[in-house]
Amino acid sequence: MSQPTQQSVKLTGWGRYAPSQVLSNADLERMVDTSDEWIVSRTGIRERRVAAAHETTASMGAVAALRAIHTAGLQPEDIDIIILATLTPDYWMPSTAALVKEAIGNTKAFAFDVMAACSGFVYGYATASAYIQAGLAKHALVIGAELLTRFLDYTDRSTCILFGDGAGAVVLSASDEPVSPVGIELTTEPQGAYMIWLPAGGSKSPPSPETIARGEHKIRMEGRETYRFATRTLASTALAAVGKAGWTQDDVDLIIPHQANVRIIEAVAKGLDLPMDKLYVNLDKYGNTSAASVPIALAEAVNEGRVDVGDRIVFVAFGAGFTSGAVAMEWTADPARGRTADDAVRPEDVTVRAPIDWDSVDPIPPALAEILARPLPLPAELDLSDVVPGEPELVHQPTR
């Protein structure tokens, strides 16, 4: 009996979306006992984005998805399967992927969410690849989208400084051309289950006045244990994927790691004996956007010219569970294709249908609302306190 042949898979589209509202370390200094110096030196994060009240995980995911579809040169209707990775869905049900399907104007795809925390996008990517390889889909959309700022405890300085909002997406397509081997590695270590978790709201501890009073609907984390897991696992998971692709680490042109902490990324570079310029970093601008982190970083790395056709790239993530995942692949798409996507798809043109006769509460946490209501800072924080109205001072004195 002949072996069934596997359909080749190519990454054909990529896109990202970041909300425009910036929450800086200086803003956080006004909320908790922290400092810009502490946050930058311990994490590398300078600012993160916060979704506006009208935005949701689905709306951000839909913008990133349409941008990825634009980059791929496809129409939304060409997509056969939509997989959305998130730990902050719009609702417990339906899936956020189903909402995105309607928002992008697709009628034929089957759509579902995957939940593997910050590794979710890589898990979704592996799942979509498998569907295409099996001949069950031609074009798959994989989205990582998160609205974490609504699930943070703004009295806990060890977590609220780390996370931000955003979305990224890729399109994977069946290809008739031969494709270089792709290495995929996924791991799950449940002994780390309670190292990063959101205690209440699930069937073990349904929402109640007590769970709310105890702050159990917010993310909790054992920072040091998580840090240890991350530094140990990111490098080994990346190496396993590299091995499955048939390469050694010296063959890798660029690693796009989960953007949690620059010290973790530096430890991965050290563990793999690679210079830091082979690891892409953008966490200074976005903080940790969980499942959105890798696809946002991937889209930015490609659009910034860090990836060329033929480059061997690895993306690798870790997260609650504990989970980890990595994909090692040769880049084949024209990097220039993604650069027009932001202008081609405007967030204001994308709508997620709201339920009839149902008003959501104001979704912005009170601590954030206060900070975000601030007047915009003057350019370069000009101190105008001792400026006296009168004759303008001349910069160049007239010659006599």
Ligand SMILES: CC(C)(COP(=O)(O)OP(=O)(O)OC[C@H]1O[C@@H](n2cnc3c(N)ncnc32)[C@H](O)[C@@H]1OP(=O)(O)O)[C@@H](O)C(=O)NCCC(=O)NCCS
């Ligand atoms: C959270 C993290 C940045 C903390 O850094 P750290 O160097 O381990 O710091 P520690 O937790 O040891 O805390 C050191 C001190 O800083 C304090 N601290 C914690 N957060 C602080 C903040 N935002 N500002 C100022 N001080 C802070 C602690 O209270 C502690 O004080 P103490 O020594 O008086 O008790 C780090 O552990 C980390 O990045 N872990 C991984 C988190 C992660 O990636 N999560 C997402 C996974 S997907």
